[in-house]
Every structure is written in structure tokens, then in C-alpha cells.
Amino acid sequence: MTTLNSTHDPARRSWIESANLPGADFPVQNLPFGVFERDGKARCGVAIGEHAVDLRALHDAGLLDGDAALACAAAGGDSLKPLMSMEPRYASALRRALSDLLRSDAPQLARIQQRADALLPRLADVTPRLPCEIGDYTDFLTSLHHTERHGRYKGLADPLPAAFKSLPIAYHGRASSLRVSGGDVRRPHGQYRDAHGEVRFGPAPALDFELELAALIGRGNPLTQPVPVDAARDHIFGYCLLNDWSAKSIQWFEQVLGPFLGKSFHSSLSPWIVTGEALAPFRKPAAPRGAGDPAILPHLHGALDQASGGLDLELEALLSTARLREAGAAPVRITQTHLDNLYWTFAQMVAHHTSNGCNLRTGDLLGSGTISGAADVSRACLTELSNAGKNPLALPNGETRTALEDGDEIVLRARASRPGAVTIGFGECRGRIAPALELNYPDAPVRHEEPHA
Incomplete structure (x- = not known):
């Protein structure tokens, strides 16, 4: 347990x-990890105020020792993966050393400030990258309210799947189309x-966002060896925002085994990974379960x-x-x-x-x-915000959206x-919808009717 x-x-x-300004995302108490491109090269770093600490430059400066130096050396390449795979104490040691180096009364302040240009590029001057190569991506379905609403939209007699309150439901997503925040999201x-029930192929007419939180795995587990729920946090390196862009028109037609092309075209991640240690002051009991809900089975309790x-943790989505x-x-x-609107915790996942x-x-x-709650303002996708298109979302300038x-x-x-x-x-996770590409397919084959006998 992180203390x-x-x-x-x-x-x-x-x-x-800039780290001390009211409302700053990255004060010295945060120190999230990430990867950015600088001078054409990818570097690992830590965000502080409006700057990032270049961990390769920090290692070269020789300002660290012990576990912190080993952790900084592991983060000296273009991926956080070597650091993420180490025991949690190494990232924790690096976090403590950075906190001491960056505090206002730092003992080595003069040495650090002499190297400030090399050590501390401005966030506005670097380009964010994914923190590491992501091999597998699993997306869960853990908001009861989101699940129930979508079940009603689909006309299901029981809008909540039978297994929902017994286990965290999930599907295997597509890792290759995960992208860092920013840039265009191409309409698929x-x-x-x-509207007439005819099957069409073309640009998806119903494109949606989904507000989620994501966890990045640090140390893995051997095949056949489950992770106990109370040991799970030690396997999570940190958390970021996730926009699971969804082409609902495609998804709702194709979905039999689970989401496929309606989800796999693009998913956006915020670039800075907030560690579990940084979140320790904000820990609270797991959200209470409803009266009459089944007991949590031992392996999830x-x-x-x-x-x-x-x-x-409060989350929000804004539309421009x-x-x-x-x-x-x-x-x-x-x-x-x-x-709080999640029925299951990340450790249970x-x-x-x-x-x-x-x-x-x-x-x-x-x-x-999708982290949707019971209140209207907590509906975390446009499908819910518009009641599946029945009540368009009204914007202050008179525009509406379904x-x-x-x-x-x-x-x-x-x-x-x-x-x-x-x-x-957590910083921002943003994306702008770009028009679908123009695709030229040959004309559909003509169906020939057999002559009647």
C-alpha cells in the first residue's frame, strides 16, 4: 500500500x-511520467508546471544516485517500458529525488538552474508521444448507468447483462490504433x-466520444499466475485519460461477439501518466454496492x-x-x-x-x-447526452448535436x-473529427434472378 x-x-x-499556479495540473506533488519528441528525438520525461524534465539529460548531469539513478537510467531511452517493468520502488525513488530537486529550497538548486535549458524544455516546445509500445488493450464496461442506458436504447428486456454485477465485463480492443492526444480523428x-433499415457502406453517420480513465500495466504476471486483488496496484504503473471514440452506427449493426470496427479506428490517450503514488492522498473506499446486489466473490474481494x-477524481468532457x-x-x-460512477475498481479489473x-x-x-453516472450532466457520451438521438444536445450558440x-x-x-x-x-486528451477519406469502390454486383420454371 502506498503511504x-x-x-x-x-x-x-x-x-x-508555473507549477505553483492555482489550478496547475502538474504541481510538484504530481510529477507524471511521459514521452515527448525534442529536436527530432523521443525522450522520457516528467511534467512539472509548464515544463518537462528531460530524464536523459538529468541522468547525464549526474545529479542522482542509488535507486533513483538506476530508474533514471532505465528511462534514458525513447520508451518508459524499461522503467515500468521494474519493481515499483525504483519509480518511487526517482519521484522522491525529482521532488527534492524541484522544490523551492532544493540543495542543488544552483547546479540545476545552470542546466535548465537542457533539463527543462517547455511543454509548448515539445511534441507528446505514447509512453511506450502498447501490446494489448482491454476495454471494460464498468458503469452501471452507462450499461443500463445503452441496454434500454437497444430495446433489451433486461438492459443490464446478467454477469454485470458478478464480474467486470470487458472486450479485447485494438492496440495498433491507439494514439496520443491531439491531431485529427478521421471519420471511419x-x-x-x-433510417429505412437498408444496409449501407460509407462514412459513419453516428460518431461519438466516450470519457474513460485508463491504467497502464507496469510489471506483468507469469502465464497461469493470477494477480490477487490486493496486490493489483503494484502492477499498475499509472493512469491516463482515454477517449474511446466510437462509431455507434457501425458498432450497433456489427456487434455480435463484441465491438470491432466501430471501435478500432482510433482511440486517444492523454500523454502524461499519473502514478498511483501521486494519487495516494485521494484514495477512498470503493464505491458502495446497491442493496440486494450479489456478494463479491473471494477472488475479487x-x-x-x-x-x-x-x-x-472528477472528470469532464468539453465540446468545441x-x-x-x-x-x-x-x-x-x-x-x-x-x-465513483464505476461499479468495479481497477484492482478488481x-x-x-x-x-x-x-x-x-x-x-x-x-x-x-465510459464513466457515466445517474445525473444528466454525468452522461459521458453523446449517445446518452442526446437520449440516443431523441433529445438533441443544445449548445449555447443554437447548434445541436446527436x-x-x-x-x-x-x-x-x-x-x-x-x-x-x-x-x-491529468492534462488534456483532445481530438478533432476530420472528414472521411474519399474511397472509390467498384459498383456493387448486379443480382441476377433465376427465370421461373
């Missing part, structure tokens, strides 16, 4: 002034039923997880349309939700994923599923907060 230490001290301030082509498996931007208007917040002996590997990604249009941009944000602790953020 509070000097890195969480709410009185600690950084000599990097696919098959769907039009842990005393530690029940006592501190939740997080005080082309017309809003042309008018100089700010993005409109359309969703405000909380991690890891425990269930490995309960059959499945081996998770360093860099695997686990998505929470699905995302070309030029629409979604921005996801999250902040962990609690009285007595310094609030920390």
Missing part, C-alpha cells in the same frame, strides 16, 4: 513558478443500417481494495465546434462526472483479467469503460482533489 510521504507535502512548492467508413480502491471557434467562443462543458491465468505484460492498457460532426473537437480533463491536499490534474 503518504514528503512528495505529498501540501506546503511544498517548486522553484518552477463501415457498414450500418440507414480484498480488504485493502474495499478500504481504498476508489479515488476522489467549428462555429464556436470561428466566434472566438470557449469549448462548452457537456459532461461532468466522477470515478486486474484481478479478474488474470483470474484465468492470463498474463498481463508491461505496457498493456486497461480502459475503465452525434459528432466534422470539425467538432472533444477535450477530456480530470482532476484529483481532497481538502488538505494539493489538487493534481
Whole structure:
């Protein structure tokens, strides 16, 4: 269990002034890890205020020793994977050393400031990259309210799957189309039923966002060896935002074994990985289960997880349309939700994923599923916000939406907060819908009727 230490001290301030600003996502109490491109080369780093610590440059400066130096050396390449695969104590040691180097009364302040240009590029001057190669991506379905609403939209007699309250439901997603925040999200082509029930192939007419939190696996587990629920946190390197873009028109037509082409065209991740240690001040009990819900089976029940498996984490989604931007208007917040709206914890997701002996590997990604709550404002996708198209979402400038249009941009944000602790953020996860590519296919074959006898 991660305990509070000097890195969480709410009185600690950084000599990097942007880290001390009210509302800063990356104060010295956060120190999330990521990868960025600088001078044409990918580097591992740690975000602080409006800057990033270049870990390769830090290692070359010789300012660290012990486990912190070993961890920094592991992060000296173009991927966080070597560091993520180490025992958690190494990343923790590096975090403590960085906290001491960056605090306002740092003993080595003069030496660090002499190397500031090499050590601390501005975030605005670097290009974010994925933290590592992600080999496998599993997306869960853990919001009861999101699941029930979609079941009603589909006309199911029982909108909640029978297994939902017994285990964290999931499907195997496509890792190759995961992308870091920013840039275009190309509208996909696919098959769907039009308003007349005819099957069509073309640009997806119903494109949606889904607000999720994701966990990146640090150390994996050997094949056949399940991870106990109360040991699961030691296998999670950190957390980021995930936008599981969805072509609902494609998904709802094709879905038999589970989501496929309606999901695999693009998924966006925020670039900075907030560690479990940084989130320690915001731990809380797992969300309570409803009266009459089935008891949690032993392999998914842990005393530690029940006592501190939740997080005080608020999340939001904002929408910017082309017309809003042309008018100089700010993005409109359309969703405000909380991690309490998940029925299962991330530790339970890891425990269930490995309960059959499945081996998770360093860099695997686990998505929470859409984090929708009971309140209207907590509906975390457009399908829910518009009641499956029956009640279009109204924007302040008179525009309405039942699905995302070309030029629409979604921005996801999250902040962990609690009285007595310094609030920390996750940065942004954003993407803008670009028009579908023009595809030229040959004409469909003509169906020839056999003559009647």
C-alpha cells in the first residue's frame, strides 16, 4: 500500500513558478511520467508546471544516485517500458529525488538552474508521444448507468447483462490504433443500417466520444499466475485519460461477439501518466454496492481494495465546434462526472483479467469503460447526452448535436482533489473529427434472378 510521504507535502512548492499556479495540473506533488519528441528525438520525461524534465539529460548531469539513478537510467531511452517493468520502488525513488530537486529550497538548486535549458524544455516546445509500445488493450464496461442506458436504447428486456454485477465485463480492443492526444480523428467508413433499415457502406453517420480513465500495466504476471486483488496496484504503473471514440452506427449493426470496427479506428490517450503514488492522498473506499446486489466473490474481494480502491477524481468532457471557434467562443462543458460512477475498481479489473491465468505484460492498457453516472450532466457520451438521438444536445450558440460532426473537437480533463491536499490534474486528451477519406469502390454486383420454371 502506498503511504503518504514528503512528495505529498501540501506546503511544498517548486522553484518552477508555473507549477505553483492555482489550478496547475502538474504541481510538484504530481510529477507524471511521459514521452515527448525534442529536436527530432523521443525522450522520457516528467511534467512539472509548464515544463518537462528531460530524464536523459538529468541522468547525464549526474545529479542522482542509488535507486533513483538506476530508474533514471532505465528511462534514458525513447520508451518508459524499461522503467515500468521494474519493481515499483525504483519509480518511487526517482519521484522522491525529482521532488527534492524541484522544490523551492532544493540543495542543488544552483547546479540545476545552470542546466535548465537542457533539463527543462517547455511543454509548448515539445511534441507528446505514447509512453511506450502498447501490446494489448482491454476495454471494460464498468458503469452501471452507462450499461443500463445503452441496454434500454437497444430495446433489451433486461438492459443490464446478467454477469454485470458478478464480474467486470470487458472486450479485447485494438492496440495498433491507439494514439496520443491531439491531431485529427478521421471519420471511419463501415457498414450500418440507414433510417429505412437498408444496409449501407460509407462514412459513419453516428460518431461519438466516450470519457474513460485508463491504467497502464507496469510489471506483468507469469502465464497461469493470477494477480490477487490486493496486490493489483503494484502492477499498475499509472493512469491516463482515454477517449474511446466510437462509431455507434457501425458498432450497433456489427456487434455480435463484441465491438470491432466501430471501435478500432482510433482511440486517444492523454500523454502524461499519473502514478498511483501521486494519487495516494485521494484514495477512498470503493464505491458502495446497491442493496440486494450479489456478494463479491473471494477472488475479487480484498480488504485493502474495499478500504481504498476508489479515488476522489472528477472528470469532464468539453465540446468545441467549428462555429464556436470561428466566434472566438470557449469549448462548452457537456459532461461532468466522477470515478465513483464505476461499479468495479481497477484492482478488481486486474484481478479478474488474470483470474484465468492470463498474463498481463508491461505496457498493456486497461480502459475503465465510459464513466457515466445517474445525473444528466454525468452522461459521458453523446449517445446518452442526446437520449440516443431523441433529445438533441443544445449548445449555447443554437447548434445541436446527436452525434459528432466534422470539425467538432472533444477535450477530456480530470482532476484529483481532497481538502488538505494539493489538487493534481491529468492534462488534456483532445481530438478533432476530420472528414472521411474519399474511397472509390467498384459498383456493387448486379443480382441476377433465376427465370421461373
